[in-house]
Amino acid sequence: MDHPHSPPTPGPSAPPAADAADPGRRDFLGAALTLAGGAAVLLAGAEAAASTEAHVPPPGGDAYNWEEHRWAYVIDTSKCIGCGSCVRGCKAENDVPDGFVRTWVERYIAGPGGSYVDSPKGGLDGFPPVPTAFTPTKAFFVPKMCNHCKETPCVQVCPVGASYRTKDGVVMVDGKSCIGCGYCVQACPYGSRFLNPQTHTAEKCTWCYHRITKGLKPACVEVCPTGTRAFGDMLREDDPVRQTIDHERVSILQAHLLTEPQCFYLHLDMEVR
């Protein structure tokens, strides 16, 4: 057990016969570390090479540069008459399957004696008069849709990278990647997503990305007869929507969840969740 070239090892020693071939624990660990380090450098290098290719042209080509826009939406609940034109317009524009909506209208009827909320078919066919057991003192409509949050719970839970937020601030679903697991449907605190029964993939409001990238307004804004809905660009200083958000008293839905919605509400009542 006297090896002049190696320091004495504590504990039980290896059988002498193995000595010649045994690289020794220290050597082995050293070599393994070197190998692991090398592999890490190699992988990191590949990753870095992929990201330094960064200056890729924006996906819209020359027609639309997503870095020049950041979209936002303003809903003035005091103007809504509950006609449901936005719900029908959205359905017609986006072929939303029967029984589902990408935007909908809720009605709140409230008084000291109680409150009542309804949204028959999302407001698709308008609203009927309803008898209430209490004496209402206020009633109003609240249009709802995807809030296109900056801190998106739905994107965070997607296991396959099918949900994402674009640079111009739109949250979308890649139908080709989506596996229809429905995590995002549950993660969205606003109930803005559903599983399309035909494609079995998650679907949601895209702010009519096929329209806004051509300079048009989303269909719901286009058909709103009262100016309840407004869509605008936060990167344009004179944009009416940006002016409203900058200067008026706006609120957002479920602010305590810190999702940073990009749909802003005017005249929102505290009854509304």
Add this chain to the structure above:
Amino acid sequence: MEHARHVFRVALVLLVVIAAVFLGRGFLVPRSYGTFGPYRADNVAEQMKARPPAHAGAASCTPCHKAKAEARAAGSHKSVSCEVCHAPLLRHVADGKVTGSMPIDKSFTLCARCHRRIQGRPEKFPQVVLEQHVTSKLEGAVCLECHDPHSPKL
């Protein structure tokens, strides 16, 4: 080296596994994945041309329906786009050619969607209690007997 053979065997297996992972990843991960973030970048362009815009706005109706468009623009329905009561332009016109007839809904239910008095509408918005406002039978195109939908004031 005789006794180190098992190490090389393990190394070989590991190498094969790593190679299989990279090969599989190459096949399974979409080409444009990760260009801008953890998603398939090609989808952004796909979404842009997902479908042709269906709604085209009231101005697109004027060239062919000048009289109706002018009446609407001058009356109290000026903020109501043609497509609200009819249908998206794409149902009617594509590439400048008429492809189908535009639906014309004359029923009182269309008017009622906005003008029936219900809880929730802003007080100053013109609305009627249908049963009191319509003295004849409440059916079909009863509203149009008195009102012109393109310029609804009596």
